[in-house]
Amino acid sequence: EPExxxxxxxxxxxxxQEVILRCVPISNHLYFYWYRQILGQxxxxxxSFYNNKISEKSxxxxxxxxxxxxxxxxxxxxxxxxxxxxxxxxxxxxxxxxGGDTQYFGPGTRLTVL
Amino acid sequence: GNSVTQMxxxxxxxxxxxxxxxxxxxxxGYPSLFWYVQYPGxxxxxxxxxxxxxxxxxxxxxxxTYRKETTSFHLEKxxxxxxxxxxxxxxxxxxxxxxxLTFGKGTKLSVIP
Numbered sequence: 608e609p610e611x612x613x614x615x616x617x618x619x620x621x622x623x624q625e626v627i628l629r630c631v632p633i634s635n636h637l638y639f640y641w642y643r644q645i646l647g648q649x650x651x652x653x654x655s656f657y658n659n660k661i662s663e664k665s666x667x668x669x670x671x672x673x674x675x676x677x678x679x680x681x682x683x684x685x686x687x688x689x690x691x692x693x694x695x696x697x698x699x700x701x702x703x704x705x706g707g708d709t710q711y712f713g714p715g716t717r718l719t720v721l
Numbered sequence: 722g723n724s725v726t727q728m729x730x731x732x733x734x735x736x737x738x739x740x741x742x743x744x745x746x747x748x749x750g751y752p753s754l755f756w757y758v759q760y761p762g763x764x765x766x767x768x769x770x771x772x773x774x775x776x777x778x779x780x781x782x783x784x785x786t787y788r789k790e791t792t793s794f795h796l797e798k799x800x801x802x803x804x805x806x807x808x809x810x811x812x813x814x815x816x817x818x819x820x821x822l823t824f825g826k827g828t829k830l831s832v833i834p
Contacts, residue, residue: 650827655820709753
């Protein structure tokens with residue numbers, strides 16, 4: 608069964624450094640998402656992406672964040688200058704159709720900012 | 722926008738006990754409703770979904786019925802196993818035409834032998 612994959616599984620970085628989190632969505636899916644989950648808290652939406660542009664973003668997704676689909680398979684989340692409060696589990700998801708349809712999540716990348 | 726209110730845990734049950742985790746929603750229209758599960762150290766997995774009122778979603782012995790009269794989507798299982806120990810999240814699209822899912826706070830279930 609096709610799966611969403613994410614790399615790395617764990618990333619440790621120093622405050623102020625740039626990080627890129629990578630995702631490979633399910634191959635025939637058209638919509639891509641990033642969510643995050645701070646330890647012990649609820650899952651929060653960051654951004655959705657369709658047709659090579661951002662469809663929707665939350666207030667969390669400020670100028671420090673960007674997303675890109677650099678080729679036909681990868682979907683990346685970049686944090687330009689990490690802060691301590693960016694420490695969280697970041698989940699990528701994809702869906703074949705727009706909102707309301709099932710989103711399939713990857714295993715997550717745990718980001719630790721020191 | 723749409724929202725969910727989910728029973729907070731933690732919930733501790735003995736093996737073979739009956740499980741109910743409550744979820745109520747506030748929504749415009751009748752969006753799809755989802756239950757996701759997060760096993761220890763893992764990501765989110767879709768457990769089940771229902772796409773319209775009165776639909777029943779089911780998977781791995783879990784069931785949830787989309788009830789518009791009570792705006793609820795409670796998760797049930799007749800006989801839980803130790804392997805069901807996980808955090809369960811109720812979710813729905815945040816609004817008509819929205820791409821984002823809104824999640825409940827999650828309910829941690831621990832099943833003891």
